[in-house]
Amino acid sequence: xxxxxxxxxxxxxxxxxxxxxxxxxxxxxxxxxxxxxxxxxxxxxxxxxxxxxxxxxxxxxxxxxxxxxxxxxxxxxxxxxxxxxxxxxxxxxxxxxxxxxxxxxxxxxxxxxxxxxxxxxxxxxxxxxxxxxxxxxxxxxxxxxxxxxxxxxxxxxxxxxxxxxxxxxxxxxxxxxxxxxxxxxxxxxxxxxxxxxxxxxxxxxxxxxxxxxxxxxxxxxxxxxxxxxxxxxxxxxxxxxxxxxxxxxxxxxxxxxxxx
Numbered sequence: 001x002x003x004x005x006x007x008x009x010x011x012x013x014x015x016x017x018x019x020x021x022x023x024x025x026x027x028x029x030x031x032x033x034x035x036x037x038x039x040x041x042x043x044x045x046x047x048x049x050x051x052x053x054x055x056x057x058x059x060x061x062x063x064x065x066x067x068x069x070x071x072x073x074x075x076x077x078x079x080x081x082x083x084x085x086x087x088x089x090x091x092x093x094x095x096x097x098x099x100x101x102x103x104x105x106x107x108x109x110x111x112x113x114x115x116x117x118x119x120x121x122x123x124x125x126x127x128x129x130x131x132x133x134x135x136x137x138x139x140x141x142x143x144x145x146x147x148x149x150x151x152x153x154x155x156x157x158x159x160x161x162x163x164x165x166x167x168x169x170x171x172x173x174x175x176x177x178x179x180x181x182x183x184x185x186x187x188x189x190x191x192x193x194x195x196x197x198x199x200x201x202x203x204x205x206x207x208x209x210x211x212x213x214x215x216x217x218x219x220x221x222x223x224x225x226x227x228x229x230x231x232x233x234x235x236x237x238x239x240x241x242x243x244x245x246x247x248x249x250x251x252x253x254x255x256x257x258x259x260x
Contacts, residue, residue: 004143008046011117011136017129020118027064027119041071041101044118047140048073049111054248055092056144056151057083057241058137058158060221061116061125068119072101073112079222083112086237091253092245109250113140115161130161137162141169145211150247152240155221156180162216167191171214182236184218185243217244 015021028042045062059079062068066077074080075098087093087110094106116125116133125133141148153159159180167173171188178186190211219240220232227233 002051004047004051004140007136007139007143011044011046014044014117014136016132017118020116020120020125020129023121024064024068024119027068032065035065035069038069040069042068043071045071045073045114046117047111047113048075049107050109051111051143052147053107053109053111053144054147054149055110055244055250056141056148057110057112058151058153058162059112059114060155060157061114061123062119063123064119070100072098073114074098074222075101075103075105078224078227082222082227082234082237086234086241090238090241090245092241092250108253109245109248111144113137115158115165125157130157134161134165134168137165138168141165145169148214149212149249150215150217150244152217152219152244153180154219155223158221159216159218166214166216170211178216180218182218182220182232183240185215187213187215189213215244215247 024042028040031038031040045067059074062073063077063079066080067073067075070076074083080098084093084098084105085096087107088096092108092110094108095104097103098105115137116130117136118129118133120126120129151162153162163173163177166188170191172191173188174186178184190213217240219237220226222232222237225231
């Protein structure tokens with residue numbers, strides 16, 4: 001078990017927020033009619049993706065009948081359908097479908113996580129719950145740091161939650177903090193690079209032991225409200241993911257038979 005696996009196991013056992021514990025477990029007991037034959041995960045949902053990912057996708061929180069049911073980020077709901085289809089078409093995912101934790105889906109160079117790991121009532125974590133969960137994201141960023149080069153942050157909540165986590169993990173966030181908007185792009189330098197005029201062992205390249213700069217990309221959330229109304233289209237999402245994958249030095253996927 002590597003350090004990221006250990007972190008994921010600890011996240012899955014967290015019970016720090018009583019309101020979220022009560023809600024996720026109640027949803028797992030009551031269930032939705034379409035999923036009555038499912039045994040709900042009903043626990044915190046850890047991140048998903050390889051430990052050497054150079055691109056991180058940061059959402060909001062698991063959906064009550066999505067990740068909270070299946071035990072995997074963006075799996076089993078409409079938001080995940082949109083996200084993984086876009087990733088598949090860019091060669092970042094092995095399948096356009098994410099239906100269960102054992103469906104064989106794998107990601108290439110990408111990890112998916114969120115600043116809150118429990119499904120919240122009405123999809124609205126409180127500021128206190130967001131802050132209580134932050135150390136998990138900070139540690140995840142520290143573990144990914146040696147290779148991490150870009151992050152796609154979905155929605156204003158994710159943006160506001162992620163910036164303090166990046167700062168705590170050792171990157172320098174500009175003041176005033178950059179505001180969220182779709183298409184926003186901000187590069188964060190390592191905080192320890194400032195003292196050496198922007199040059200330090202931490203500002204390495206992927207594969208070196210030190211952590212380097214990371215570029216954040218703002219993207220509207222893949223919620224049904226955004227995708228059904230056309231506020232976020234598949235092409236808009238793919239444009240952001242494509243740019244972030246290029247920044248992360250994930251080579252284009254070109255299978256010999258021309259198919260994913």
